[in-house]
Structure formats: C-alpha cells, structure tokens
Amino acid sequence: xxxxxxxxxxxxxxxxxxxxxxxxxxxxxxxxxxxxxxxxxxxxxxxxxxxxxxxxxxxxxxxxxxxxxxxxxxxxxxxxxxxxxxxxxxxxxxxxxxxxxxxxxxxxxxxxxx
Amino acid sequence: xxxxxxxxxxxxxxxxxxxxxxxxxxxxxxxxxxxxxxxxxxxxxxxxxxxxxxxxxxxxxxxxxxxxxxxxxxxxxxxxxxxxxxxxxxxxxxxxxxxxxxxxxxxxxxxxxxxxxxxxxxxxxxxxxxxxxxxxxxxxxxxxxxxxxxxxxxxxxxxxxxxxxxxxxxxxxxxxxxxxxxxxxxxxxxxxxxxxxxxxxxxxxxxxxxxxxxxxxxxxxxxxxxxxxxxxxxxxxxxxxxxxxxxxxxxxxxxxxxxxxxxxxxxxxxxxxxxxxxxxxxxxxxxxxxxxxxxxxxxxxxxxxxxxxxxxxxxxxxxxxxxxxxxxxxxxxxxxxxxxxxxxxxxxxxxxxxxxxxxxxxxxxxxxxxxxxxxxxxxxxxxxxxxxxxxxxxxxxxxxxxxxxxxxxxxxxxxxxxxxxxxxxxxxxxxxxxxxxxxxxxxxxxxxxxxxxxxxxxxxxxxxxxxxxxxxxxxxxxxxxxxxxxxxxxxxxxxxxxxxxxxxxxxxxxxxxxxxxxxxxxxxx
Amino acid sequence: xxxxxxxxxxxxxxxxxxxxxxxxxxxxxxxxxxxxxxxxxxxxxxxxxxxxxxxxxxxxxxxxxxxxxxxxxxxxxxxxxxxxxxxxxxxxxxxxxxxxxxxxxxxxxxxxxxxx
Numbered sequence: 001x002x003x004x005x006x007x008x009x010x011x012x013x014x015x016x017x018x019x020x021x022x023x024x025x026x027x028x029x030x031x032x033x034x035x036x037x038x039x040x041x042x043x044x045x046x047x048x049x050x051x052x053x054x055x056x057x058x059x060x061x062x063x064x065x066x067x068x069x070x071x072x073x074x075x076x077x078x079x080x081x082x083x084x085x086x087x088x089x090x091x092x093x094x095x096x097x098x099x100x101x102x103x104x105x106x107x108x109x110x111x112x113x114x
Numbered sequence: 115x116x117x118x119x120x121x122x123x124x125x126x127x128x129x130x131x132x133x134x135x136x137x138x139x140x141x142x143x144x145x146x147x148x149x150x151x152x153x154x155x156x157x158x159x160x161x162x163x164x165x166x167x168x169x170x171x172x173x174x175x176x177x178x179x180x181x182x183x184x185x186x187x188x189x190x191x192x193x194x195x196x197x198x199x200x201x202x203x204x205x206x207x208x209x210x211x212x213x214x215x216x217x218x219x220x221x222x223x224x225x226x227x228x229x230x231x232x233x234x235x236x237x238x239x240x241x242x243x244x245x246x247x248x249x250x251x252x253x254x255x256x257x258x259x260x261x262x263x264x265x266x267x268x269x270x271x272x273x274x275x276x277x278x279x280x281x282x283x284x285x286x287x288x289x290x291x292x293x294x295x296x297x298x299x300x301x302x303x304x305x306x307x308x309x310x311x312x313x314x315x316x317x318x319x320x321x322x323x324x325x326x327x328x329x330x331x332x333x334x335x336x337x338x339x340x341x342x343x344x345x346x347x348x349x350x351x352x353x354x355x356x357x358x359x360x361x362x363x364x365x366x367x368x369x370x371x372x373x374x375x376x377x378x379x380x381x382x383x384x385x386x387x388x389x390x391x392x393x394x395x396x397x398x399x400x401x402x403x404x405x406x407x408x409x410x411x412x413x414x415x416x417x418x419x420x421x422x423x424x425x426x427x428x429x430x431x432x433x434x435x436x437x438x439x440x441x442x443x444x445x446x447x448x449x450x451x452x453x454x455x456x457x458x459x460x461x462x463x464x465x466x467x468x469x470x471x472x473x474x475x476x477x478x479x480x481x482x483x484x485x486x487x488x489x490x491x492x493x494x495x496x497x498x499x500x501x502x503x504x505x506x507x508x509x510x511x512x513x514x515x516x517x518x519x520x521x522x523x524x525x526x527x528x529x530x531x532x533x534x535x536x537x538x539x540x541x542x543x544x545x546x547x548x549x550x551x552x553x554x555x556x557x558x559x560x561x562x563x564x565x566x567x568x569x570x571x572x573x574x575x576x577x578x579x580x581x582x583x584x585x586x587x588x589x590x591x592x593x594x595x596x597x598x599x600x601x602x603x604x605x606x607x608x609x610x611x612x613x614x615x616x617x618x619x620x621x622x623x624x625x626x627x628x629x630x631x632x633x634x635x636x637x638x639x
Numbered sequence: 640x641x642x643x644x645x646x647x648x649x650x651x652x653x654x655x656x657x658x659x660x661x662x663x664x665x666x667x668x669x670x671x672x673x674x675x676x677x678x679x680x681x682x683x684x685x686x687x688x689x690x691x692x693x694x695x696x697x698x699x700x701x702x703x704x705x706x707x708x709x710x711x712x713x714x715x716x717x718x719x720x721x722x723x724x725x726x727x728x729x730x731x732x733x734x735x736x737x738x739x740x741x742x743x744x745x746x747x748x749x750x751x752x753x754x755x
C-alpha cells in the first residue's frame with residue numbers, strides 16, 4: 001500500500017485540479033487548477049521511473065548500485081518547461097482581460113450565443 | 115550525391131528546421147524593412163512547400179521514409195528504440211501537403227490584410243512557429259514528440275487568436291482556447307505516460323509491435339481519443355471552435371483549421387497504427403461511437419450556424435459540421451475492420467468510407483479556407499463583421515463575389531466542384547452501413563447550402579446601400595491567395611480520379627494496414 | 640497522359656465523371672436557351688409591368704427594402720424554436736462548462752470501452 005502512495009497522490013492532485021477548473025469562477029483559480037493537473041501528471045511521469053532501492057541516475061562519482069530510469073526524468077523536465085510557458089501565457093492574458101472587462105469572473109467572458 | 119538527393123534525404127529535418135530558423139530570423143529582418151520581411155516569410159514557405167512536394171512524391175512511390183535525429187545507426191539496441199524518429203508515410207505526406215499549401219496562401223493573404231496593424235514581426239514569427247508545430251505533428255513517429263509539437267501549435271495559435279489585444283472578445287477567446295488546449299494536452303501526456311510505464315517505449319512503431327489490450331491500455335486509448343477529439347472540435351466539446359475561429363484574424367483562421375485537422379490526424383494515427391494490432395477487439399463499439407459523435411457534430415454544427423449573425427462565427431460552425439463528416443466516414447470504416455493485414459477482407463464499403471473521409475480532409479480545409487478569406491476580405495473592405503449591417507456588396511467587389519460563389523458551391527457539395535466528389539464517396543459508403551446515416555448527411559449538406567445562401571443574400575445581393583458607396587475591391591495579394599485556393603478547388607473538382615488514385619488511395623492504404631509502418635522495425639535496419 | 644485526366648471516379652457502388660456532367664449541363668443549357676428564344680420579347684416600360692409586386696404593400700426606398708440576416712429563414716427558426724433554445728442554453732461561453740463536457744464524454748467512453 002505504501003508503495004502506491006505516489007500514484008494515489010497523482011490521482012488526488014488531478015481530481016482536485018479538475019474540481020478547481022470545473023467549479024470555480026475566478027479566473028486565477030482556474031489557472032491554479034491547471035497548474036495542479038500539470039503537477040499531477042509530472043509526478044506520475046517521475047514516479048514511473050523509480051526502481052526499488054535505486055539511486056539518482058548520474059554517472060560521475062556515483063556510489064554504485066542500480067539507478068532509476070533517466071528517460072522519464074527527461075520527459076518531466078520538458079513537460080515542466082512547457083507548463084511554465086503556458087502558465088505565463090495564461091496569466092498575461094488574464095491581465096489583458098482584467099483591463100477590458102474589469103472583473104475576473106469567468107461567466108462574464110462568454111455569452112455571445114445567448 | 116546530387117543536391118536533389120541530399121535535399122530528399124534530409125527533407126524531414128529540413129521541413130521542420132527551415133521554418134523554425136525563419137521564425138527566429140523574422141524579427142531581425144523586420145528591423146530592416148517591412149516588405150522584405152513579408153517576402154522572406156513567403157520565400158521560406160515556398161521553399162518548405164517544394165521540400166514537402168518532393169518528399170511526398172518519394173513517399174507515394176516507395177514506402178514510408180524514416181529519419182533518425184542524431185545518427186544513422188544505433189537506433190535499436192537491446193530491443194529498445196533509443197533515438198527520436200520521424201516517420202513519414204503516405205498519410206503524413208498527405209496532411210503535410212495540405213498544411214503547407216494553406217499556410218502559403220495565408221502568408222500571401224496576410225501581405226495586405228494585416229497591412230495597417232502593429233506588431234507584425236511577432237505575427238509572422240508566430241505564424242511560422244504554428245506551421246512548424248503542425249508539420250511536426252503530422253510527420254513524427256514518436257509519441258512524446260507528438261505531444262511537444264501539439265503544445266507548440268497550441269501556444270502559437272493562442273497568441274495569434276488573441277492578436278488584436280484592443281478587442282475584448284479576442285483576448286477572451288484566446289484564454290478559452292489555451293485552457294481547453296492545455297487540458298487536452300495534459301491528458302494526452304497522461305496517456306503517453308501510461309503507455310510508457312507499461313512497455314518502456316515511446317516510439318509509435320515499437321509500441322504498436324508490443325501492445326496488448328490490457329486494462330491500462332484501454333484507459334490510455336480512451337484518454338488519447340477523447341482529448342485529441344476535443345482538440346479536433348467534435349461535439350459536445352466543440353464550443354471553443356466558434357469562439358476561437360470567430361475572433362482570430364481571418365488569415366490565422368485558415369491555418370487554425372489545418373491545425374485542428376492535424377489533431378484529427380492524431381486520433382486516426384492512434385486508432386489505426388498505434389493500436390493497429392489489437393483494434394479488432396473494440397472496433398465495433400468504438401466505430402459506432404465515432405459514427406454517433408460524427409452525426410451529432412454535423413447536426414449541431416448546421417443548426418447553430420443557421421442562427422448566427424456574425425459572419426466568421428457562422429463559418430466556424432460550418433467548419434464544425436464538416437468535421438462531423440470526416441469523423442463519421444472514418445468511424446464507418448472502423449466498424450467494418452476485421453483484421454488489419456487483409457485489406458481485401460474489409461467489406462467493400464469500409465475502405466471507400468475511409469478514402470472519402472481522408473479526401474474530405476483535403477477538400478474541407480480548402481473550402482472553409484476560401485470562405486474565411488472572403489470573410490476577411492469583407493471585414494477589410496467595410497470594417498463591419500455583423501451580417502445585419504452588410505448588403506449589396508456584389509456591385510463593388512466583383513471578384514470576391516465570384517470566389518464566394520465557388521466556396522459556397524464547394525462546401526455544400528454541389529457538382530462539379532471538389533466537395534461533391536468526397537461527399538459522394540461518403541454518402542455511398544455510409545448508406546451501406548445504415549440508410550438513415552446517409553439521409554442525415556445529405557440533410558446536413560442541404561442545410562449548409564441554406565446557410566451560405568443566407569450569407570450570400572445578406573452580404574452580396576440586394577440594393578446598393580449608401581454607406582458602402584466608397585467600398586472598393588480588395589488588394590491584389592488577397593485576390594491572388596483566394597485565386598490559388600479557388601483554382602485548386604476547381605482543378606480537384608474537374609479531375610477527381612487523378613487525385614484520388616495518386617494521393618488519397620496511398621494515404622488510406624497506409625492508414626489501414628500498419629505493417630508498412632512497422633517495416634523498419636521488423637525488417638531490421 | 641490525357642487518359643489519366645478524364646478517368647471517372649469509381650466509388651464502391653457508383654461512379655462520377657464531372658466532364659460528362661459538364662457536357663450534359665451545356666447541352667441542356669443550350670436547349671433551354673433556344674426554347675427561351677421562342678418567347679415574346681416585348682414589354683412596355685414605365686407602366687406597372689416593370690414594378691415589383693409586393694401584394695399591395697408600399698415600396699420604400701431601395702436601401703430599406705433589403706432583408707437583413709437575422710430576418711431570413713424566419714419560418715424555419717420559428718418552427719425549430721424548441722431545439723434552438725436548448726442548444727443556445729448549452730452554448731454558454733463559460734470555459735468551465737467546456738471542460739465539464741469533456742469530462743462527461745471521458746466518463747461515458749470509459750464505461751463503454753471498459754465494459755467490452
């Protein structure tokens with residue numbers, strides 16, 4: 001049971017993040033929800049590469065022993081960088097939206113078809 | 115080795131590298147001169163189009179072409195694939211051809227359409243980045259690479275949708291687009307992580323070889339299909355399409371359509387190639403789910419389009435309806451798939467349905483592209499975007515009216531233009547599955563005709579209104595771009611068999627049997 | 640080379656040749672044009688023969704006679720009011736609702752594929 005703790009944490013992060021995107025009206029809270037989902041997926045990627053009793057996969061002056069897989073760590077780095085860019089873009093768009101609409105309520109952004 | 119052989123061998127990398135280099139050089143060149151920057155972008159896209167054409171001709175004759183980044187040997191060691199691989203087969207070449215054609219037309223169109231806006235150096239670099247992302251998405255053979263190019267495309271598209279930051283609803287549409295795209299891409303990444311955790315491979319061919327249909331694979335399949343279908347605008351997740359296409363500048367809506375279809379390409383690649391060896395198990399139920407979603411998309415798209423009064427939003431809902439045709443046709447092909455290695459075993463109409471669906475991707479991008487260009491021309495000439503305020507413009511803008519007529523007839527499937535050829539393939543094959551599907555598809559076509567006749571009547575026909583007496587014809591570069599697309603529409607309409615047997619049939623064949631895709635892995639390099 | 644250009648497109652159960660269609664269209668157009676030439680070509684200008692018929696309603700100036708876009712297809716939109724109202728309520732423009740639809744379809748497909 002304790003071995004599965006990272007994956008339970010992943011599920012909890014993603015569900016809480018989805019709850020924030022779906023049911024919160026403040027734009028900043030929606031962005032925080034997306035950041036939570038992204039952290040959950042990154043944690044999932046890193047947790048996949050762990051082997052029991054392994055050390056970090058670095059060759060220089062390593063104390064020996066089995067190493068955990070390095071490929072998921074590389075994938076996670078790429079994903080973190082993409083996430084930073086997307087979050088920066090979303091927050092700058094929120095600044096523009098606040099200047100135009102004067103409020104951060106997500107219900108005010110739409111309604112063209114009503 | 116001659117220069118043509120060198121270009122052909124390195125073309126998958128050059129197709130990505132040259133627009134990327136252009137995207138980063140564009141702000142530098144735009145400090146020197148504006149017209150020089152426009153010309154530079156058009157030249158870069160023309161050279162990339164040349165490379166795509168020679169690559170496509172090579173791939174249609176011989177089989178898929180693989181390109182390894184970093185080295186020519188040491189691809190498979192210890193039964194794992196260790197480098198990033200681009201694999202261009204006939205379907206990838208098909209999508210790359212239409213993507214680069216429409217991007218070239220959009221660049222020529224932007225020459226005068228965006229003439230009096232500021233920040234144009236950012237516009238052109240972002241447009242080149244979008245082209246890089248779209249071409250990379252269709253040419254890659256590695257799942258994580260697909261995710262990276264998907265994110266590149268969505269970030270560049272979001273910045274371009276919100277380009278006119280002085281308009282409130284453009285920025286709001288950009289925000290909605292980036293939220294939807296990011297959630298879709300994160301679920302795609304989760305599915306890729308599930309597949310990697312099971313099989314220790316990110317390469318599509320290696321995954322396809324070793325996939326079994328375990329419980330985690332089912333979860334990954336559903337996540338991939340639904341997330342990529344959301345990015346592709348399938349009902350009921352289609353609502354961002356109207357906001358995003360309706361608020362972007364018209365020349366960007368063109369490339370956005372091609373980027374949306376590239377996500378649909380992702381769905382087909384996952385279903386038929388990645389899960390190709392095990393697709394016979396869920397094929398009946400997944401196929402029927404695709405058919406029903408395609409029907410809903412067509413109906414809801416046309417009903418919402420009929421009540422719109424904003425021109426670009428109306429065309430966006432029409433684009434959603436056309437996406438329903440593609441999904442419906444390929445779903446029909448999926449329901450009758452028995453075993454992937456015997457194409458002859460597929461009941462005759464399944465293969466025709468897939469051919470019709472893939473042919474319709476090409477026609478849809480051309481037709482809806484032409485309609486968006488006309489909408490942009492109307493906005494450029496009159497500065498009005500609501501249909502209630504337009505009228506009687508056929509007297510002032512003669513060429514635009516002719517192009518709109520061609521686009522109208524093509525999108526509603528009237529002979530002898532290209533919409534009819536692909537829709538005939540779709541009607542005849544889905545009739546064999548169930549006659550009601552064919553009836554609803556023809557009904558949606560008739561309603562598309564009704565929608566665009568409404569646009570024609572309210573914008574072009576009617577008496578000459580006094581507030582539009584100063585309106586002149588749009589500048590020549592916009593007419594040239596519209597002319598290129600219209601000429602291609604008429605050409606494909608008049609000679610459909612030439613196009614279908616040489617371009618569409620290899621693509622449909624490459625989709626159905628994935629043995630050619632796995633050739634390099636099983637045959638051994 | 641010319642052979643490839645004029646082949647007919649074979650669907651599974653039918654065929655389509657646009658050049659034959661255009662030829663037929665031209666022939667029928669010529670027949671209709673010649674038949675039209677047999678009609679009566681004279682009319683009196685300036686009398687009520689050249690005015691538009693509006694069932695007795697007064698005719699305003701030209702620019703007020705244009706039917707605007709939201710008034711076209713009035714009969715159809717009125718008859719389908721029940722489904723158009725449902726659809727309009729669905730398209731709220733709220734981005735949380737867009738993601739809610741995504742989660743709903745994800746759930747439905749999970750149950751569907753998982754049961755099979």
